[in-house]
Amino acid sequence: MAKRLGSTTYSRNLKRFSSHARYFIKKLGCEQNEQLNFILVHDDKNKNTKYSSTSKHPAMTLHKPLSLLESHTPQFTLFTKRNKRIHVLSQNKKGYAVFMEINYRESKTSDFKKIRAQFIDVDLNKISVHLDTKEQVKQMIETIQSDPAEQLQSITVKKNKKGQYHLLALRKKQRVAKLKNAFIKKFKTHIKDTMIVETKNGYHIYWVIQGGSVSxxxxxxxxxxKKFSSDPMITNLSRVMRIPGFYHMKNPRSPFMVRVKQLGRKKPFSQAEIIQSLALKPFN
Structure with missing residues (x-):
């Protein structure tokens, strides 16, 4: 039976993982006087592709210093630019995902001062390919459908402004669960000391940094x-990521609690250590 808002399972998970957001933020090395920048974006992207102030579900840009942040997610409140208080869990129940800017800057318009972590987004829910011709699209669909291991819920193809075809195949949750286990097994030695956040469709993996170079x-x-075949778009300094302790609400009938799966080692990484230990190219 699908989990519903207000159900025993929903409430139990809230209690069980209520401290995970605080664990996550502290693990990133955030200091008490540092301003934390958040954004709440509605998970129903199919109905709301733009998040302007006039849309049905506008994005909310929020902030709060760590020194004032509550310990447990049910009590979390954040402030708007005009210092209006927003109760975060109430918005999460309405379908808003909770994201935080990982790297540190004093304000949204200032330069970044500190790299808190290097990180990747491993999304195992989809097969996303850009192709040039209809024949290539046909061949790709045949290849995907002929794989006995694949379990798909949908395949869509759209033509973009450049004339390319974007093929997007979404996997069923049973297949995603198997791929999650396979990923952890494959890269066990590479990620054994990292912080791992489990999401509905995969993992966010963090190498917490101390003394890192912004450049x-x-x-x-x-x-x-490239090393982990993860999302290639996760490269910008201002990147925001889902924080644990709140629900992934793209399917309100089956919310998924984002959680810290592994906190990782106590000692932060250096960027040089990451490059060397993982033999990252083009560095090596």
Missing amino acids: KFVPIQKALA
Whole structure:
């Protein structure tokens, strides 16, 4: 039976994982006086592709210093630019995903001062390919459908403004679960000391950094994405990521609690250690 808002399972998970957001933020090395920047974006992207102030579900840009942040997610409140208080869990129940800017800057318009982590987004829910011809699309669909291991819920093809075809195949949750296990097994030695956040469709993996160079952040992000075949778009300094302790609400009938699966080692990484230990290219 699908889990519903207000159900025993929903409430039990909230209690069980209520401290995970705080664990996550502290693990990133955030200091008490540092301003934390958040954004709430509605998970129903199919109905709301733009998040302007006039849309049905506008995005909310929020902030709060760590020193004032509550310990458990049911009590989390954040502030708007006009210092209006927003109760985060109430918005999460309405379908809003909770994201945080990982790297540190004093304000949304200032330069970044600190790299808190290098990280990747492993999304195992989809097969996304850009192709040039209809024949290539046909061949790709045949290849995917002929794989006995694949379990798909949908395949869509759209033509973009450049004339390319974007093929998007979404996997069933049973297949995603198997791929999650396979990923952890395959890269066990590479990620044994990292912080791992489990999402509905995969993992966010963090190499927490101390004394990192802002100029090296993007090249290392690109190299990590190639190494782990993860989302190649996760490279910008201002990247926001889902924080644990809140629900993934794309399917309100079956919410998934984002959680810390592994906190990782106590000692932060250096960027040089990441490059060397993972033999990242083009660095090595």
